Structures are given as structure tokens and as C-alpha cells.
Amino acid sequence: MLKLTFLGTSSGVPTIRRNVTALALHTTMNRDWWLVDCGEATQHQLLRIPHTVHELVGICITHVHGDHSYGLPGLLASASMNGRKKPLILVAPAPVKAWLDATMLHTELFLTFEIIHIDVASQQLVHRQDGLAIERFPLSHRAPSFGFKFSFEKTTWKIDSDALRARGVPPGPAWGLLQHGKDVQLEDGSTLLAAEFRSEHVERAVAVIGGDNDTPSLLAGACRDADILVHEATYTEAVLQKVGPGPQHSSVQRTASFAATAEVPNLVLTHFSARYDSAEGMAEVEAEARLHYQGTLLLARDFDTYELNAGVLARLAPAPRVK
Template sequence: MFKLTFLGTSSGVPTRYRNVTSLALQTTHNRDWWMIDCGEATQHRLQRIPLSVHDLVGICITHVHGDHSYGLPGLLASASMTGRTKPLLLIAPPAIKAWIDATLLHTELFLTYPLIHIDVDSAQIVHQEAGLTIERHALSHRAPSVGFRFALETSKWKLDKAALQAAGVPPGPAWGTLQAGQDVQLDDGRTLACADFRITETARATVVIGGDNDTPSLLADACAGAQLLVHEATYTEAMLQKIGPGPTHSSVQRVTQFAASAHLPNLILTHFSARYHNPAGMAELEAEARLHYSGELFLARDFDSYELDVAGVLTKLAPADGKPRIR
């Protein structure tokens, strides 16, 4: 029901192996896709995966820090220069919209499409359409930060074969006509209404994507009933203690302990400090994670793709850019 592709998984600064934060989220709802955060050079990452900026319906920005937003002006400009005309939603703090407006003014950039700003603090539900609801949840960080809860619901119908057999209608052309959504006139004079022989099946899935946040439990309400949490895990707990108190980031221990207490079946960690961008560093993070969480666990790398199916099973796919990951 959801497909997630990580475009950047580094905290603060890009490195040789990881770009700064951005995530692409697709659903089975339609061809539209969403972007959560847009760090510097995100548009370059898009050139290596099969997603078009013309199908991008909206960008959600968790907070104002540059490693989550500096890629916005270039991406918006490129979308315009390649002929986009469809409106684009920008769910972001007011300061982000003010900065974009100033950039448009002072760089003589004219967008060929409407940019529709939705203040991320205007309401808990920041977007709603048939089958998809996006909520924001306040977090704790140096700058005001939020997480986003994507709740997807899809419905489809199939023939009620048991009801047809009970009505004395054997498999045959009548079933095909009903399957096509048309009523059927039987030889015995009865009329079968298509609506009377339908079973509606509804599938639901929820993904929670956190921004920078030093208190994972703030997402307790958002994670109720969710199948997947994506959360930053910038440091080990020991390193976080060395850095000192104050609203900053989460440690692997804090996130995994919360995920375990919330009974989340799937967890993806991301936003790793550059000090861990090597095999030993990532092994240290994973070891700490597995001490506290026994569910399905992944430490994301750039271009990693994951699919969450209707049963809530999370599967790692081949890298979106087709290249094997080293770190």
C-alpha cells in the first residue's frame, strides 16, 4: 500500500555515501507521490530513480533547518523549467514559505504552476482526499518540528459467489456481467442487481514519518494502529549523552525503546550522524537497535526502497537506482 524511497539519510551535512534528508512516499491510491523533507541536492537524487517531479503532488517539510529544506528552491525551479503546470502543495512552516517567496523575488524565478502553501501548524489534519489523510504531530527539537502520519484506505469489491450460488446462479456468463458492474436478466425472468452481489473489501495502512525529535514518545498518538515508523536516530545513546542536554536529536536506544513499547511491527531508522557513515559505525548503531527492538528493523541507506503491503508486512526492495549499497 506504501512504497518508500530514501533520497537522503545523513544528519546535518552530506557525505560521500549519504545525502541530507529527503524521502519519497508512493501509495497504491494513485500515481501521485509525496516528498517528506527536501535537503540540498534532492533534485539530483531524483534523476537517478523512476519518479517524475510532474507526478509530485506535495512536499511536507518537518522543520526549517537547512538539511531538511535547502533543496526546495532548485527543485521548484526545475519543475517549472520542465513545464509543470499542475498545482503543488507545500505543507511547511510559515518561515519556509516566506523564504521561498523571497527567493522567487530576488532570483527572478517565475513558477509555471501554483504553489499552494499549507501552514503545518494550521490544524492537525493538514491534507485530506479520498482515501488519504495526512496529520501533523508536534515534536521536540531546537526548532519547532513535526512528524507526519499518512493514513491510507482503499476499497475494492468482488462478486459474492456464495450469494450467487445460494440464489441458484451457477458460474457462467451472468457472473461475468455482474463482475463488469451490470445488472443481469435471467432466463427465468429474475433480474439480478449487481449491487446485491458485491462484497466490499477495505484495506488500511498507516505510516508515521518523524522529523528531528529528541522525544520519540511524542509520537505515541500518531503511532496508534500504525504499521511503520520512520524516525531519525542520529547518535548512539552514549554519544548523545556526551553532546549534552537540550532539545536536539534522538538516539538509537530512545527510538527503539519507544517502538517496542508502542508495539510497532516495523521500524526504519535514518538521519545518521556523519561519524557513523562507515561499516563499523553502522554496525554499532544496529547493535544498539537490536538490544531494544525485536520487530522488523532496517537502517536506511540512500536509494533504499521499501514496500508496506496490505497485511502490514514491510519488504526491502532492490535499490531504486539499481546499484548495490556499500555503507
């Protein structure tokens, strides 16, 4: 039901294999999609995936730091040059909007569509539409940072085909009418009640996307019913101890331990320090994570798509290899 495509998985600076942070979320319900964070060159990364700027509903920015926001003016400018007309929702801290306004003013960027800004600090429920609710949760970082909880819900109606066949009603127009909630009168004068031959099926998917955060437990409330947690794992614990508390990032151990305590069934780690940008470095990250977390664990790679169906997470596409 839910797909996540990573457009950037590095922290701070890009590497030859990883761009800075950006994540696309989309469902099977329609072609609409959301973007969480928009690091520099995100618009270039978009050229490698099937989504377009015309189908982008909104952008959620976790915090003001450049590796999460510097791609915003370029992406909006490209959307305008490509003829976008419909409004775009921007859920972001007020300083991000102020910076964007100044950039637009001083670079003569005139958009062909409206930006609907929602101050991420103003309310917990930042957006609701049919089948989707987005909530924000304050985190701990050296700049005000937030995580986002995306709750998707899809309702479908299914007819009882066995019961209809038992009544002597073969597949055909009557089935379609019943599925749409309409009673059907048969040639013998009897009536099939839709309420007796169809049932409601609700699919749900809840994803929690953390921004930069040195205290994963701040997402405990958000993760109570979560199917998946995406969270930074900038350093291994040993390196974090050497770096010290100044950057206010999480370690692999702390993120994995929290996910285990919160009983989140699927964990995707991202936002890796450039020092781990090698097979050996990522093996070290994975080994530390698996010491503390026994659920489904994936280490995000640029351009990977992960699909969540009935609580089961799987990687759909391998990341392209850099020669």
C-alpha cells in the same frame, strides 16, 4: 499497498553514501506521490528513481533547518523548467514559505505553477483527499519541528466467483457488471443482485514520519494505529550522552524503546550522523536498536524502497554501492 523510497538518510551534512533528508511516499492506487523534506540535491536524487516532478502532489517540510529544506527552490525551479502546470501543495512552517518567497524574488524564479501553502502549525489535519489523510504532530527540537501521519485507504469490490459458478454463471460480462454494483438479469428471467454477489474490501496503511525530535514519545498518539514508524536515530545513546542535549536529537536506543512501547510493528531508522557512515558504524546502530526493539527493523539507505503490504514491510531494492 504503500511504498517508501528514501532519497536522503544522513543528518546535517551529506556523505559519499548518503544525501541529506528526503523521503518519497507512494501507493499502488495511482502514480501520485508525496515528498517529506527536501534537503539539498534532492532533485539530483530524483533522477535515480522512477518518480517525476509532474506526478508530485505535495511536499511536507518537517522544520526549517537546511538539511531538510535547502533543496526546495532547486526542485521547484526544475519542475517549472520541465513544464509543470498543475498546482503543488506545500505543507511547511511559515518561515520556510517566507524564505522560499524571498529566494524566488531575489533569484528571479518565476514558476509555471501555483504553490498552495498550508502552514503546518495552523491545524492538525493538513490535507485530505480521496483515500488519503495527512495529520501533523508537534515534536521537540531546537526549531519548531513536526511529524506527519499519512493514512492511506483503498476500497475495492470483489465478487463471489464460487457463488456465481454455483449459479451456473461463467466468467464474463455479467461478472463485470456485478463487480461494479449493477444487477444482472439472466436469460431465464431471474435476477442476480449485486449486493448478494460482491463484498467490500478495504486496504489501509498508516505511516508516521518523524521530523527531528529528541522525544519520540510525542508521537504516541500518532502511532496508535500505525503500521510503520520512520524516525531519526542520529546517534547511539553513548554518543548522545557525550554530545549533550543541545542538538535535540534522538538516540537509537530512545527511538527503538519508544517503538517497542508503542507496539509499532515496523520501524525504519534514518537521519544518521556521518560518524556512522561505515559498515562498522551501521552495525553498531543496528546492534543497539535490536537490544530494545523486536519488531521488523530496517536501517534506511539512500535509494532503498520499502513496501508495506498487509502490515508486512520488506525492502524491495538494494541501495547502489559507491565504488
